[in-house]
Structure formats: structure tokens, C-alpha cells
Amino acid sequence: MEEKMLTDFLAGRLDKEKESEVLNWIEESEENRIEFNTIKNMLAFAHLAHEGRPGSDLLRRKARRITGAESGRLIKTVLRYAAAVGVTAGVITSLFIYRSANFREQLASTYQSVTAPPGQTTEVLLADGSRVLLNSGTSITYPALFVSGEREINLSGEAFFEVAKERDNPFIVKAGKIRVTATGTSFNVDAYSDGNEINVTLVEGSVTVKSEDEDYITTLSPGENVRTDLITGEYLKSTVDTYFYTSWQQGIITFSNRQLGEIAKDLERWYNVEIIFARESTRTIRYSGAILKNKPIDQVLEILKLTSHFNYAIEIDDDKRSIITIK
Amino acid sequence: MEPGRPENDLVKRLIRGDKKSFEEIYCIYHDRLFNFAGEYIGSRDDTADLIQNVFTKLWVNRKRLASDSNIGAWLFTVTRNEAISFLEHRRIVLAHQNIEQTRANRANMLALKQIRLSDDTLFNIYDIIGRSIENMPPQCRKVFLMSRVRRMTYEHIARKLSISVKTVESHMSAALAILRKSLSDYLTLALIISLAI
Numbered sequence: 001m002e003e004k005m006l007t008d009f010l011a012g013r014l015d016k017e018k019e020s021e022v023l024n025w026i027e028e029s030e031e032n033r034i035e036f037n038t039i040k041n042m043l044a045f046a047h048l049a050h051e052g053r054p055g056s057d058l059l060r061r062k063a064r065r066i067t068g069a070e071s072g073r074l075i076k077t078v079l080r081y082a083a084a085v086g087v088t089a090g091v092i093t094s095l096f097i098y099r100s101a102n103f104r105e106q107l108a109s110t111y112q113s114v115t116a117p118p119g120q121t122t123e124v125l126l127a128d129g130s131r132v133l134l135n136s137g138t139s140i141t142y143p144a145l146f147v148s149g150e151r152e153i154n155l156s157g158e159a160f161f162e163v164a165k166e167r168d169n170p171f172i173v174k175a176g177k178i179r180v181t182a183t184g185t186s187f188n189v190d191a192y193s194d195g196n197e198i199n200v201t202l203v204e205g206s207v208t209v210k211s212e213d214e215d216y217i218t219t220l221s222p223g224e225n226v227r228t229d230l231i232t233g234e235y236l237k238s239t240v241d242t243y244f245y246t247s248w249q250q251g252i253i254t255f256s257n258r259q260l261g262e263i264a265k266d267l268e269r270w271y272n273v274e275i276i277f278a279r280e281s282t283r284t285i286r287y288s289g290a291i292l293k294n295k296p297i298d299q300v301l302e303i304l305k306l307t308s309h310f311n312y313a314i315e316i317d318d319d320k321r322s323i324i325t326i327k
Numbered sequence: 328m329e330p331g332r333p334e335n336d337l338v339k340r341l342i343r344g345d346k347k348s349f350e351e352i353y354c355i356y357h358d359r360l361f362n363f364a365g366e367y368i369g370s371r372d373d374t375a376d377l378i379q380n381v382f383t384k385l386w387v388n389r390k391r392l393a394s395d396s397n398i399g400a401w402l403f404t405v406t407r408n409e410a411i412s413f414l415e416h417r418r419i420v421l422a423h424q425n426i427e428q429t430r431a432n433r434a435n436m437l438a439l440k441q442i443r444l445s446d447d448t449l450f451n452i453y454d455i456i457g458r459s460i461e462n463m464p465p466q467c468r469k470v471f472l473m474s475r476v477r478r479m480t481y482e483h484i485a486r487k488l489s490i491s492v493k494t495v496e497s498h499m500s501a502a503l504a505i506l507r508k509s510l511s512d513y514l515t516l517a518l519i520i521s522l523a524i
């Protein structure tokens with residue numbers, strides 16, 4: 001047997017008939033089996049040279065599911081605080097795009113772009129009746145009118161979609177390297193460009209998520225989340241509390257066992273400030289809890305400070321973004 | 328990785344129940360074991376469950392480890408054993424269904440059973456394989472990693488690199504030849520891969 005046939009077999013490149021042929025050959029003699037085993041094991045061994053991903057948050061979280069440290073340090077104070085004050089919605093700007101027969105053709109080739117200003121959410125009603133809520137700093141681009149057969153939207157940032165049911169016209173969200181396809185459903189896509197991951201969380205209905213190069217494809221059920229690691233292309237599907245992924249709509253930033261460095265990125269977007277860490281180690285402090293976005297940032301920092309040992313300084317500059325240094 | 332076992336400190340901390348060191352070990356070995364087991368198991372979801380089980384075993388049994396344990400070898404051995412029992416179980420499940428799949432399943436199981444390694448040999452394998460992949464010509468290495476690690480199809484690789492499928496095939500067989508040579512140069516390895524069941 002040619003080595004190529006064996007490697008093709010191992011790469012799953014053969015049709016049923018040829019596969020049988022290889023299997024027959026393997027089973028024919030002990031010598032053949034050892035030849036097959038050698039190549040098979042060698043290719044498997046090659047994976048052992050992998051460097052590993054010491055800094056991967058995704059892997060650390062998976063590890064924590066074993067040690068039971070997943071819940072992390074709970075900032076009970078913050079939660080109590082959030083409960084006492086209640087939920088206050090962020091500033092919502094609404095945009096309405098109307099359907100007009102006269103402009104149909106013209107609109108189909110016209111692209112609209114909407115960006116939510118830093119610190120605000122923006123609601124967009126699309127021509128087909130779907131509703132999109134953009135988190136701060138997020139932008140979407142879409143045709144002013146959807147022509148039949150496709151409803152395609154480009155997303156950069158984070159948005160929550162409530163898609164109008166149209167069985168024949170799938171609703172497609174393109175975000176970074178992934179595509180989310182839905183027919184009628186509500187889901188959240190978090191694809192901020194400064195993150196290393198894209199999160200798709202399904203609240204109701206059903207969506208299909210695939211990578212740009214079609215390396216993987218998966219279908220989500222309600223309450224499921226798929227996290228794509230943009231560096232390795234690996235994806236992880238899990239059942240989640242959708243509240244953590246959708247609560248931003250109510251003006252609350254929630255996080256479960258996230259590093260301060262990550263939380264800082266959210267704060268930067270929401271408060272339109274720049275956060276600098278004087279010590280790298282501070283970035284890795286982990287928190288679980290909730291922050292009300294309509295509270296001034298110094299109150300938020302005061303609460304985070306309660307449970308760890310950092311200090312901060314705020315430099316206000318009217319012309320530029322304010323700078324917060326965490327010491 | 329030096330035979331000086333830089334992970335000794337990690338292991339000591341792990342035995343004491345230090346969660347951070349467990350996380351570090353997880354990050355270092357997860358992908359290696361996942362991809363290794365995946366070669367035999369096939370399905371991603373099953374492989375993910377299996378690897379999670381392996382690490383759960385490590386965490387549960389941490390107190391029984393010796394402080395100079397070779398953690399890589401320990402994980403590798405447990406992964407191998409878990410994968411064998413998974414395939415054995417699947418053989419029973421498949422028995423009355425798809426005959427081709429049953430045969431492939433059996434071939435993979437027998438291949439896996441053939442691997443018998445001592446701790447020290449395993450250290451050398453990590454090292455030799457790492458070096459021989461590093462020493463492949465750049466394009467050849469790229470193709471090899473795209474195919475084996477990223478699991479891209481030959482057609483996909485060809486499109487990505489703007490080369491023909493034939494070229495992808497020849498890079499793959501060159502990569503395989505390099506790997507085979509470096510492994511067979513190694514006496515103990517030749518022994519491992521030709522060991523009868």
C-alpha cells in the first residue's frame with residue numbers, strides 16, 4: 001500500500017470504497033497493521049509538541065470548573081448595592097428605518113451604518129422589523145432595505161438581536177471571523193475588536209454559528225453560549241446564565257470571575273476613559289459581580305477597591321479622554 | 328523541556344491543593360492531550376469530555392502524586408488509557424451498526440494500545456517531535472500544522488496558501504518523512520513503535 005493512501009485515509013480524504021480497501025489492507029497482516037500503527041501514532045505524537053497556552057483565559061476557566069473555583073471571588077457588596085438601587089436603563093437612542101416603495105431599489109444597494117456613542121446604547125429597528133440593540137462603541141452596517149433571500153449585517157462590537165421571523169430569509173450576522181445565522185430568534189453577539197474571543201449567546205429560538213473559513217459549524221439551543229478563541233480558532237460550547245451576556249441592555253455590567261484587565265476594557269468603552277495599569281499583576285485580579293453603568297466611574301472603582309489592594313488616580317483632560325491609573 | 332523538570336515546583340504546589348498551579352498545568356497540557364486523543368476518538372465533543380475527565384482525575388488524585396512526578400507522562404498515560412476504554416465502549420455501541428466505523432474504531436484502538444512508554448522516553452518524545460517539526464522547511468511545516476493541528480482539509484490549505492492540492496500532498500509526505508526519520512533515528516522510539524501488542 002502506498003503511504004499516500006494511508007495518509008489520505010488518516011486525513012479522512014477517501015471515499016467509502018477506498019476506505020474499505022485500506023481497512024482490508026490493515027487487517028490483512030500483522031506487518032501491515034504495524035505500518036498503519038506507526039504512521040497513526042506518529043501523527044498523533046506530533047501533537048505532543050504543542051507549546052501550550054499558558055495565558056489562555058478560556059483554558060483557565062475550563063480548569064476552574066474542575067477545582068470548583070469557577071464562582072471566583074464574589075463581591076457581595078456590589079451585588080447588594082445593585083439590588084438596592086435597582087435597574088436603571090442606559091440612554092437609548094432609537095433609529096427607525098421606514099419601508100418605502102419608491103425607494104426600494106435604491107435602498108437595497110444603499111448601506112446604512114450606525115454607531116452607538118461611547119457610554120450609550122443605541123437601538124436600531126431594521127426594515128424587516130428586527131430590533132438590534134448596540135452596546136457602547138459598537139457599530140453595524142446593513143443594507144437600508146433587505147432584498148429577498150438575505151438579511152446580512154456586519155457587526156463590530158457587541159449587540160443583542162431580536163430577529164423578525166422570516167423562514168425563507170435567514171438573518172446573518174458577520175462578526176470578525178464568525179457568521180451567525182438565524183431565522184427568528186433573539187441572541188447576543190460580543191465581538192469587540194480588542195477582545196481575543198467572540199461570544200455568541202442564544203436566548204431563544206435557534207442559531208447556527210460558523211467560522212469564516214468554515215473550520216467549524218455548530219448550532220446553539222436556548223441558554224447556550226459558544227466562545228470562539230480568535231487566536232487558536234478553538235471553540236467551546238457551554239450552557240450559561242444568559243443574564244451575564246445580556247444584562248448590559250439594562251445598564252448593568254455583569255461579570256463572572258473576570259480579570260480586572262478585562263473589566264477595565266468594558267469600563268473604558270462605557271465611560272469613555274482610558275485605564276492604565278501601573279502594575280501588570282493588578283490586571284489579573286478576578287472579580288464576580290455587577291456594576292451599574294449609570295453610576296460615576298469613581299464609585300465603581302471604589303467598590304472594586306473594597307475587595308482588593310489597589311489605588312487609582314483620575315486625570316481629567318477636557319480635550320482628550322480622561323486617564324485613570326490603577327496602582 | 329529540559330529533563331531537569333522545571334515543573335517540579337508546579338507539582339509540589341498541586342499536591343498541596345494549589346488551584347493556580349493546577350490551572351497552569353491545564354494550560355500547558357490541554358491542547359497536546361486534546362489533539363493527541365482526538366486523533367483516535369474523532370469526535371470533538373467526546374474528546375473534550377475525555378480530556379476534562381483526565382484533568383479531573385489529576386485534581387482528585389493530586390495527593391497521591393509523588394513530588395517528583397513527571398506530570399506530562401502521568402497525563403499522557405491516563406489520556407491513553409481513557410481513550411482506550413472509550414474506544415472499547417464505542418466498539419460495543421457500534422457493534423450492530425456501521426461496519427466500516429467499527430473497523431476504523433478497532434484499528435485506532437489497537438494502534439493506541441501499541442503505545443507503551445516510560446516516563447523518560449516521553450520526555451524525549453516531546454523534545455524530538457518539537458525539534459523535528461521546527462526543522463521542517465517553512466512551507467512544509469506550515470502545511471503540516473494546518474493539516475494536523477488546525478485540521479484544515481487539503482483543499483482548504485491549498486486555497487489559503489494559493490498552492491495546488493498536489494503541492495499540499497507533497498508537503499505532507501515530506502513532513503511525514505522528516506518525522507519518521509527523526510523518530511526512527513531514536514533507538515528507543517523505534518522500539519516503541521514496533522512493539523507488538
